[in-house]
Amino acid sequence: MNLLKSTAAAMTALALAVPAQAEDVKVGMITTLSGGGAGLGIDVRDGFQLALKLAGTDGVELIVEDDQRKPDVAVQLADKMIQSEQVDVLTGIIWSNLAMAVVPAATAQGKFYLSPNAGPSALAGARCHENYFNVAWQNDNLHEAAGAYANDAGFSNSFIMAPNYPAGQDALAGYKRFYEGDLAGEVYTKLGQSDYASEIAQIRASGADSVFFFLPGGMGIAFMKQYAESGVDIPLVGPAFSFDQGILQAVGAAALGVKNTSQWSKDLDNAANRTFVDAFQEEYGRLPSLYASQGYDTANLLLSAMEKADVADQDAFRAALKEADFASTRGDFAFNTNHHPIQDIYVREVIQEGDVFTNKIVGVALEDRGDAYAAECNM
Amino acid sequence: MSVMLLIEQVLNGLQYGVMLFLMAAGLTLVFGVMGLINLAHGSLYMVGAFACAGVAAATGSFWLGLAASLAAAAAAGALVEVAVIRRLYDRDHLDQVLATFALILVFSEGTRWLFGSFPLYLSVPEVLSGAVTLPGGIEYSLYRLAIIVAGFAVAAGLFWLIGRTRLGVRIRAGESDREMIAALGVDIRKLYTVVFALGAALAGLAGALVGTIQSVQVGMGEPVLILAFVVIVIGGIGSIKGALVGALLVGMTDTLGKVLLPVAFGTVMDASDATAIGSALASMLIYILMAGVLIYRPQGLFGEAH
Numbered sequence: 001m002n003l004l005k006s007t008a009a010a011m012t013a014l015a016l017a018v019p020a021q022a023e024d025v026k027v028g029m030i031t032t033l034s035g036g037g038a039g040l041g042i043d044v045r046d047g048f049q050l051a052l053k054l055a056g057t058d059g060v061e062l063i064v065e066d067d068q069r070k071p072d073v074a075v076q077l078a079d080k081m082i083q084s085e086q087v088d089v090l091t092g093i094i095w096s097n098l099a100m101a102v103v104p105a106a107t108a109q110g111k112f113y114l115s116p117n118a119g120p121s122a123l124a125g126a127r128c129h130e131n132y133f134n135v136a137w138q139n140d141n142l143h144e145a146a147g148a149y150a151n152d153a154g155f156s157n158s159f160i161m162a163p164n165y166p167a168g169q170d171a172l173a174g175y176k177r178f179y180e181g182d183l184a185g186e187v188y189t190k191l192g193q194s195d196y197a198s199e200i201a202q203i204r205a206s207g208a209d210s211v212f213f214f215l216p217g218g219m220g221i222a223f224m225k226q227y228a229e230s231g232v233d234i235p236l237v238g239p240a241f242s243f244d245q246g247i248l249q250a251v252g253a254a255a256l257g258v259k260n261t262s263q264w265s266k267d268l269d270n271a272a273n274r275t276f277v278d279a280f281q282e283e284y285g286r287l288p289s290l291y292a293s294q295g296y297d298t299a300n301l302l303l304s305a306m307e308k309a310d311v312a313d314q315d316a317f318r319a320a321l322k323e324a325d326f327a328s329t330r331g332d333f334a335f336n337t338n339h340h341p342i343q344d345i346y347v348r349e350v351i352q353e354g355d356v357f358t359n360k361i362v363g364v365a366l367e368d369r370g371d372a373y374a375a376e377c378n379m
Numbered sequence: 380m381s382v383m384l385l386i387e388q389v390l391n392g393l394q395y396g397v398m399l400f401l402m403a404a405g406l407t408l409v410f411g412v413m414g415l416i417n418l419a420h421g422s423l424y425m426v427g428a429f430a431c432a433g434v435a436a437a438t439g440s441f442w443l444g445l446a447a448s449l450a451a452a453a454a455a456g457a458l459v460e461v462a463v464i465r466r467l468y469d470r471d472h473l474d475q476v477l478a479t480f481a482l483i484l485v486f487s488e489g490t491r492w493l494f495g496s497f498p499l500y501l502s503v504p505e506v507l508s509g510a511v512t513l514p515g516g517i518e519y520s521l522y523r524l525a526i527i528v529a530g531f532a533v534a535a536g537l538f539w540l541i542g543r544t545r546l547g548v549r550i551r552a553g554e555s556d557r558e559m560i561a562a563l564g565v566d567i568r569k570l571y572t573v574v575f576a577l578g579a580a581l582a583g584l585a586g587a588l589v590g591t592i593q594s595v596q597v598g599m600g601e602p603v604l605i606l607a608f609v610v611i612v613i614g615g616i617g618s619i620k621g622a623l624v625g626a627l628l629v630g631m632t633d634t635l636g637k638v639l640l641p642v643a644f645g646t647v648m649d650a651s652d653a654t655a656i657g658s659a660l661a662s663m664l665i666y667i668l669m670a671g672v673l674i675y676r677p678q679g680l681f682g683e684a685h
Contacts, residue, residue, distance in 0.1 A: 034496035036596060042497070164658065186650055187641075188658055194593035197391040197523065198637050204518070205384035218498050222593045229503060229520045229592070231510025250500040 025302065025311045026061045028081035029092035030074050030102065033066035036192060036218025039246035040094045040291045041066070044116045046284055047276075047295030048091070054279060055303050063087065069094075069192070071101040078102045082109055088311045089114060091298055094291075096120040096139060096167035097191070107131040110314070112321070116298040117291060120166040121173070124340050125373035131314075133321055134340045135298045137263055138371035139167045140174030142239035145261035145345040145365035146212060147178030150237055152365075153259070156181035159208035159234070161199060163219065164188035171214035171239070177372065184208035189215075196223045200230045208234055216241040221250045228254035240264075240359070243350055245289035248357040255350045255357065263345050264293045264330050265361045272327035287358060293329045300326040336370040338377035345369055386517055388638050389631070394523045396630025397530025401585035402603055403610040403622040404537060405578020411617020412554045412574050415464060416472050418479040420582055420607065421600025422486035427452040427583020428590035428599060429490055432499040441504035445587050452583020453576040460575040465568070483601070491597050498596035501587075526588050533581065534623050541619055550574060554617055609665055613672045615682025624680060629665050636661040 029048065031041035045064055052060055063085060067074040074093065081087045089112045093099045099118035106113050107129040115134040123129070124138045150158060160175055160183060162168035168188060176183075184206040187199055203211055211234050215223050220242045227236075228251070236242075240262030248255055266277050266287060276296055280288040288296075304326035309316035324335050334342045345366045348359035406420050430451035435444030459482060467475045502508075507522045541547040549570055552560040561567045586600065593599075610629050614621025641657030648656075672680060 034491070035598060036498055036594060038497050164655070183650075186654055188654055190658075190662065194599075195395070195589075197394065197520075198388060198634055201384055201387040201391060202638065204387070205381055218594050218596070221498075221500060225500070225503075226520070226592055229508060229510065229522055231518045231520070 024059050024061060025089060025306055026085065026087045027063070027089045027091060027302070028078070028085060028087035029062060029064045030067050030077045030081070030090065030098075031064065031092035032069045032094045033064075034068055036194070037069045037094060037216070039244075039289075040117065040217050041092070043246070043289045043291035044092060044094065044295035044298075047280070047288065047292035047297075048116065048299040050276075050280055050283055050292075051296045051299030051303070053283070054275070055300075057303065057306075059306060060299075060302070064092070067093070067098060069098070071098050074098040074102050075105075078106055082106060082111060088112065089302065091116055091302075093118050095165070095191075096170070097165045099123070100166055103132055104129070112311075112314075112317070114298050114302060114321075116294045118167065119340060121170050121373055122166070124338050124371055125376035128338045128373075128377035128379060130318060130339075130379050132339060133301070133335065135301055136294045136341070137343070138340045138373065139170035140177065140372060141345060141366075141369060142241070142261045142263065143171045143174030143212075143214060144178045144369070144372075145347070146237050146239055147175040148365050149259060149261060149347050150175075150179050150181065150210060150212065153210075153237075155210035155235075155237070157184045157207070157209045158212050158237075159183075159185045159187075159203050159206045159210070160212045161185075161187045161189060161203075162214040163191040163193065165191045168214060175212050179212075189219075191219075193219060194222045196226050197230075199223075200227060200232060203234060204230070204232045210235050210237050212237045213242055214239055216244075217246070220244075220247045224251040224254055240290050240348065243348075243359065244291065245287050245358065248350060248359075252357060253352070256352060258350045259362070260348050260350070260359065261345055261365050262290055262348050262359070263341075263343050264290045265346060265348050265359055267360050268329065268331060268346075270327075270329070270331045273329040273331075276329045287356065297326070297328050297330070297333070300328070332368075336374050337379065338371070338374040339379075340371050340374065342368055342370045383515075383517055384638075386515070387519060388634055390517075390519055390523070390527070392631035392634035393627065394527050394530075394630070395634055396627035397527055397534070398585050398589055399603070399606055399610050399630055400530060400534060400623050400626035401581045401588075402607040403614070403626050404534075404619060405581045406604075406607050407611040407614065407617055407619065407622045408550070408574055408578050410611065412550055413464075413468055413571055415467060416475045416479065417464070418476060418604065419459065419482035419486065420578070421604030422483050423452045423456055423579040423582040424586035424600035424603060425486065425490060425595075425597065426455045426586070427580075428586035428595040429494055429499070430583065431587035431590060432501050432595045433494070435501055436499070441501070441591070444501070445584070448583045448587035449580045452586070453580035455583075456579020457572055457576040459579075460572050464575065465571070468571075487597050494597075496597060498594040499590075500594055501591040503591055522592060529588070533584070537619055546573070606665070609669050611679070613669055613679060615676075615679030617683075618679070618681040621679055621681030628668065632668050633661070633665050636664040640664075 033041045065077045091114045094117045096118040112131045119134045119138040162171040243260040305320035308320035346361045347363040349362045427448035431444035431448040434447035503522045510518045511521045610625040614625030640661045641654045644653035644657045
């Protein structure tokens with residue numbers, strides 16, 4: 001009889017435990033943790049994990065893997081996560097060429113993808129998908145803001161440069177969409193290129209009054225160091241990717257005073273951002289970058305949707321994501337019809353605080369900016 | 380296209396060329412003298428760069444770092460030769476490729492374990508930082524100029540070593556008939572270790588010099604290794620002169636191709652298309668060059684026909 005009772009009790013307990021387990025969400029994070037792009041992936045991962053820790057939830061099971069910035073590796077990892085780990089949500093990809101290799105296949109297999117960084121134009125327009133949410137920006141956004149800033153600053157002859165991959169092409173297209181002056185030159189570099197002597201010589205000879213460049217991660221560090229050594233002193237303009245926290249520490253004083261555009265800055269004055277910046281510094285002993293803020297916002301978006309809906313009910317979960325009912329480190333944040341952000345984009349200036357190089361906001365470049373591709377998206 | 384820009388690009392091509400020469404010289408010696416394909420040569424380049432970064436960070440002196448890069452790469456080279464490579468001389472090339480590829484993995488993971496996967500950054504030493512104005516009003520980075528000078532100095536030193544010293548005589552003798560010089564009482568095993576360490580030291584020096592203006596990271600050697608192989612195939616296997624000419628040819632072709640091709644296409648089509656097609660074609664140019672040389676001279680420009 002006792003045996004029967006305890007068996008019944010155990011079965012009841014199991015039956016009760018089932019719904020609680022179903023609410024758990026398994027998240028697969030594919031990001032770049034080694035090589036010249038490692039700084040970006042590490043920041044996204046750390047920001048994401050910080051949000052989970054602050055929320056005190058154990059309802060998210062996170063698997064993190066390194067894609068080494070190689071599309072083939074990213075595709076293998078995604079297959080593994082979808083087929084053998086059976087994750088509900090994928091996230092983490094930094095580079096647009098990797099996102100293009102992974103995201104369409106993942107969403108077609110009924111997984112949610114929350115992008116903490118890459119926002120290629122193809123996925124914002126005709127090839128948008130109801131299960132794809134971009135929490136960072138459409139790729140063009142910060143570059144559009146840089147173009148708008150260049151007009152305000154009175155630049156009329158820009159030399160523009162970006163790596164030859166989807167985000168690089170989006171960057172130059174974005175800059176040209178708002179910039180009204182002439183082009184002194186337009187150059188595509190190789191993704192992962194580490195020597196810019198040839199491009200710097202072209203800049204020197206071009207007679208430009210400003211240089212717009214998009215070189216995230218290690219590429220930006222190499223370019224800035226070589227630019228400083230070259231004796232060329234044409235002012236630089238760029239998106240925050242060219243002047244993020246990781247780049248500035250390696251480049252140092254050479255970047256002081258440079259203007260760059262960002263949807264986030266550590267001195268943005270709102271409660272969520274103050275909490276984030278303090279907690280990040282305490283947890284990791286360094287200043288957060290915009291990538292870290294994007295990882296943090298992505299995790300908080302996921303948590304906000306989990307409170308409202310069960311991930312097994314895809315329609316309800318999708319609607320909950322779409323509401324974007326979380327406190328973003330950027331302040332106002334909403335999703336456009338194509339599931340890309342509508343947000344303000346700021347102009348920042350590189351400054352020195354003690355012996356740390358960082359950015360502070362000096363103005364607003366674009367207000368409530370969506371993107372140029374939303375109209376092409378039929379969801 | 381102004382003359383100033385062209386001259387600056389020629390200097391860039393020279394700088395790139397001499398760096399490739401430092402890599403290719405060791406590779407071609409090892410290939411020529413010992414008949415060994417050493418894929419791990421790129422790892423020695425990485426070892427030099429990390430040794431320089433590590434020592435420069437610890438002591439604050441770039442010059443100590445540079446000395447450390449030579450010492451560390453030579454030591455790593457000698458160690459690898461004695462422990463692994465020595466067993467491979469009599470095996471066929473496939474075994475050598477397999478074993479030295481394994482060495483790449485060992486070196487990469489070992490370095491990742493020691494230094495982490497985040498890239499390190501070196502600063503250009505104070506005396507060499509900034510730009511200088513050359514005759515004719517051309518401004519150029521002093522550090523890159525110093526690399527060119529250092530590269531040619533090393534090349535001159537190597538020619539002297541190979542052509543005018545007893546060690547050089549033995550190396551050349553080992554290249555043409557290893558049994559005979561062993562029979563004449565030369566310790567061929569020691570000679571091989573010395574040659575291998577010498578090649579490794581040159582690769583390490585190149586790694587440190589380039590790491591300073593770029594970044595020091597795991598896997599930095601492999602892209603350079605591929606180009607170094609292109610250089611020795613063009614120059615002729617085993618020939619130091621061939622390595623120098625091949626390296627300068629590859630450096631110039633790559634640098635000038637990247638600049639001139641988009642301009643050339645720009646005369647017949649619009650700018651963005653010209654940039655896209657020009658840069659795509661420019662990245663193939665050195666391989667086209669290699670194919671052309673192989674058709675004209677299958678043994679390479681300065682190689683001996685077998």
